[in-house]
Amino acid sequence: MENVDYIIVGDGYASLFFAHQLIKNNKSFVVFSEEKESASRVSAGIINPVVLKKFTTFWKAQEQIDFLKETLKEIEKYTGQNYLIDAPIHRIFHDENEQQLWLKKSSNDELVHFLDQNFTHLDLAQNDFNSGKVNQSARLDVKGFFVGLFDFLENHKHLLKEKFNYSDINTSDHTYKNYQYKNILFCEGMGVKNNPFFSEIPVNPNKGHHIKVKLSQTLPENITIKKKHFLFPIDDERYFYGGTYDREQLHHEIDSSAVEQLTNGLKEFYPEDFSVEEVNFGFRPTVKDRRPIIGRHHKHHDMYVFNGLGARGILNGCYFSRSLYDYIEKGIPLHQEIALERFTS
Numbered sequence: 001m002e003n004v005d006y007i008i009v010g011d012g013y014a015s016l017f018f019a020h021q022l023i024k025n026n027k028s029f030v031v032f033s034e035e036k037e038s039a040s041r042v043s044a045g046i047i048n049p050v051v052l053k054k055f056t057t058f059w060k061a062q063e064q065i066d067f068l069k070e071t072l073k074e075i076e077k078y079t080g081q082n083y084l085i086d087a088p089i090h091r092i093f094h095d096e097n098e099q100q101l102w103l104k105k106s107s108n109d110e111l112v113h114f115l116d117q118n119f120t121h122l123d124l125a126q127n128d129f130n131s132g133k134v135n136q137s138a139r140l141d142v143k144g145f146f147v148g149l150f151d152f153l154e155n156h157k158h159l160l161k162e163k164f165n166y167s168d169i170n171t172s173d174h175t176y177k178n179y180q181y182k183n184i185l186f187c188e189g190m191g192v193k194n195n196p197f198f199s200e201i202p203v204n205p206n207k208g209h210h211i212k213v214k215l216s217q218t219l220p221e222n223i224t225i226k227k228k229h230f231l232f233p234i235d236d237e238r239y240f241y242g243g244t245y246d247r248e249q250l251h252h253e254i255d256s257s258a259v260e261q262l263t264n265g266l267k268e269f270y271p272e273d274f275s276v277e278e279v280n281f282g283f284r285p286t287v288k289d290r291r292p293i294i295g296r297h298h299k300h301h302d303m304y305v306f307n308g309l310g311a312r313g314i315l316n317g318c319y320f321s322r323s324l325y326d327y328i329e330k331g332i333p334l335h336q337e338i339a340l341e342r343f344t345s
């Protein structure tokens with residue numbers, strides 16, 4: 001029997017950012033990965049403190065951005081790689097009203113550090129009303145992040161490439177197969193619906209597609225352009241454009257209407273030819289009040305859930321992994337905004 005402080009089930013942002021807390025604090029743990037294409041691996045990697053429809057911000061945005069940057073520096077120390085791409089978002093304005101709204105909001109205390117007051121004209125994109133730059137926005141190198149962290153976990157014997165089987169947990173002995181655990185953390189994204197201990201938590205799938213495209217004329221700079229969806233370069237040849245949102249068509253196949261929505265969206269501001277090289281999709285675990293769900297099982301006090309990261313998996317996953325760690329290890333209460341109890345009491 002091997003003793004571990006934690007078993008983590010799942011291998012997306014929730015799992016990996018929590019694993020980082022454990023690495024930092026010298027805890028022993030194993031991560032179960034069924035090696036499926038997670039929502040996290042499909043994600044665009046956008047790190048954005050602004051809601052770009054209404055030009056508003058959200059709860060703890062500045063703290064979340066600062067904490068993510070600090071965390072990525074810590075991860076860089078032990079994986080040897082930087083995963084933060086300094087490529088700000090440029091939001092193309094639809095009309096003059098949007099420009100005026102942006103300017104008005106940019107002097108709000110909450111937004112002054114995020115909405116740049118100088119507008120930019122983007123070459124090679126249709127932007128008759130220019131674009132506004134979101135300061136402090138960036139991108140995560142999603143592929144690099146998963147390769148780097150998985151290599152580290154594997155090399156340090158923290159990674160088990162197998163599906164976690166719930167019926168093999170012995171809740172009275174606190175064992176799973178040949179592991180004696182102190183705590184089990186469930187981070188399965190939408191896979192939580194198969195978890196007999198937490199299947200009732202109110203997370204709902206929101207399906208997102210993205211396309212990878214070849215542009216006939218490459219864009220001049222490594223920036224992220226936002227109109228309808230996000231466009232940015234992923235390598236020398238290809239660009240990422242996405243993602244869509246759909247709560248209705250939840251089958252596990254590519255949806256042609258989503259691909260059409262994306263190609264039409266891109267044509268709106270990219271006037272040259274392009275070809276679609278690849279289509280991917282994933283299911284965001286979303287919650288009605290747009291806040292994560294974090295907490296302890298009401299009966300099994302060594303079981304925890306970390307889910308509901310929604311459309312902001314990177315910021316939410318990173319920031320709230322520390323809240324969860326502090327809750328379990330130091331007894332610091334969770335904010336009621338993210339606590340599981342908001343649904344159970």
Ligand SMILES: Cc1cc2nc3c(=O)[nH]c(=O)nc-3n(C[C@H](O)[C@H](O)[C@H](O)COP(=O)(O)OP(=O)(O)OC[C@H]3O[C@@H](n4cnc5c(N)ncnc54)[C@H](O)[C@@H]3O)c2cc1C
Pocket residue numbers: 009010011012013014015032033034035036037038039040041042043044045046047162163164165187188189190191192207208209210242243244281282283284285306307308309310311312313314315
């Ligand atoms: C198209 C798209 C674009 C997105 N873009 C962004 C973006 O730009 N920025 C951003 O911040 N967020 C983005 N998101 C949202 C983000 O991806 C999600 O919030 C995040 O991935 C959720 O992470 P998670 O760890 O909770 O779940 P997941 O990433 O779904 O990971 C859960 C993992 O657990 C595994 N698992 C489940 N059950 C078991 C089991 N029994 N045994 C072993 N493993 C198991 C699953 O296979 C899965 O790999 C995007 C999402 C989509 C779909």
